[in-house]
Amino acid sequence: MKKKNNFEIKERSHGQKKKIIDIKALMNIELGTLTVKLSKNLKKMNALSAPEKKRKVVSFDIGSSMIKIVEGMYYKKELSINKYITMKTPKGAVVDGEIKRLEELLNKLRQVLKENGIKAKYGICTTNSTLIINREILIPRVEDEEMDTVVRYEIQQYLPINLEDYILQVQILSEEEINESKKLNVRVIAYPDKIARGYYDLLMKLDLKPYALDVNYNSINKFINCVDKNNEYECNPEDSIAFIDMGASFIDVNIYKNGNLDFTRMIKAGGNDIDELLIEKSLIKPEEVDGFKIRNIDLQEPFEPINIHVRQITDDWIEKIEKIIQFYKNKNMGEEINSIVIFGGSSKLKGMDNYMTEKIGIKTIRRKGLSKIGVNSSDDGKQMDDFINVIGSVIRL
Known part of the structure; x- marks a missing residue:
């Protein structure tokens, strides 16, 4: 069954009506990859998201205690990682996945990127948070154009949250028949808008083009399928x-x-x-x-x-x-x-x-450690298992 991916970014500006950008109309993304691109140039966004392009990226796994950074590329199903970096997160800069002290984090990251000669122009962030909601729900079988409305209604029955504060993404997992009625089993990820915007701002202020925002369990999923299957x-x-x-x-x-x-x-x-x-x-x-x-x-x-x-x-x-x-x-x-x-x-x-x-x-x-197949690095002294999340985030499917 074809996967259904939906999520929206809400742009707010003082005194203006909320603007909706339907990311689904711009690109195809896999479950859990919450791509944040707030550009008015939709043609440029389409070009940026094209998976077949050869593009070096720098990716950040940002935790409350440590940050792992890799520079690499995923092209034609080949993964190449050429730099592995670890740094301590400035105290209190990141709490439960949310950036609290942006300037302190920026100053430290700028220094580390410069010292390590990072030249990539595109940035990815992956993280996790107790504020990110991941649920499987059953909904009536509906047409694609009705999916968003039905999911929003159903998820509101499960969770007492204001959906205006979240980015939603939906994936159809299976179709079932219950009491002679066809149902869809879907996975819904609700990602707090304020957290997503924090990472978008971080990448922009690092002079990187925001390429994707991932969640760790999705990064691991890609790591398993693209690295471990060859290990x-x-x-x-x-x-x-x-x-x-x-x-x-x-x-x-x-x-x-x-x-x-x-x-x-x-x-x-x-x-x-x-x-x-x-x-x-x-x-x-x-x-x-x-x-x-x-x-x-x-x-x-x-x-x-x-x-x-x-x-x-x-x-x-x-x-x-x-x-x-x-x-x-x-x-x-x-x-x-x-x-x-x-x-x-x-x-x-x-x-x-x-x-x-x-x-x-x-x-x-x-x-x-990591399989040597598809992962290239001269930095053999690093603890490679520290980089599973961030390596997985480089992989774009």
Whole structure:
């Protein structure tokens, strides 16, 4: 069945009537890729969005604690990444995916881009936020031109939100017949307009042409399908696989089946919990905490005092992950998760993969590197698993 993609950007100016730009009329985009292009020159926008053009981009995975940056290109199904950069996010500049201190963030990014000789003219941002809503809903089967109206009505029944404050995108997942009535099962993503505009402004002020705004679970989905399918991978992409991004402030649990996103949830917890513990117990200075965690914590050594404290925190994370997995199984009539792939900062704690395997009873693998197929870089010293989200965002399908 043909996919249906809808989302709108609302332009507001003081004293003027709200203007609607229908992005669907300008380009074809895949689920979760929320492209933000606020130009009056529609012809130029069409040319910019053409997927067959050879275009080098710089992409940013912007978190509350760290920012990952890559420069690369996706052309004719070939992915090439030539620069990998990490930097600390200025304190308080980004909170739950929303840019709060634009000027501080700009100054730091300008410096880093200059120091690393980034020459790309097009910019992509990928992020995640508890404010981004992702829901599957059933709606009556309708014609394409009626889809937006019906979805807006139905989603309002599920969520008490003002849809004027969100960008909506819709994808048809399947068609079903219920009580002799044909229904469409659709996935709706509601992306806060204010967050989207923050990233658009960021790219513009960096003198980059805004190319796309992605969400992390969609970036991972493209990474799986375009990189891991060529890798000597320990999981079958056709199985149900949970990819868990263990970040500083949030743990993202994304479940993929047959290479497609099937379920996603965020846990408000992460590496910052361990940092606070170590600093509180005066074991380490704040600026030394990352290295200390990797060198001194081992979850497989239960009798060391520091490991006992850290295990209490990770046990809480794992309990929440288990609840999400159980909810998924109940929702899908006992559908099993075949394996778990962990990546991100806290996944690097010694023994985390084995510890999770023992606790949850599902084989857990830490994603340590990237397939050499399609990814080119002389920077072999980087922890490649840190860049899964941002590499996936470079891929345009």
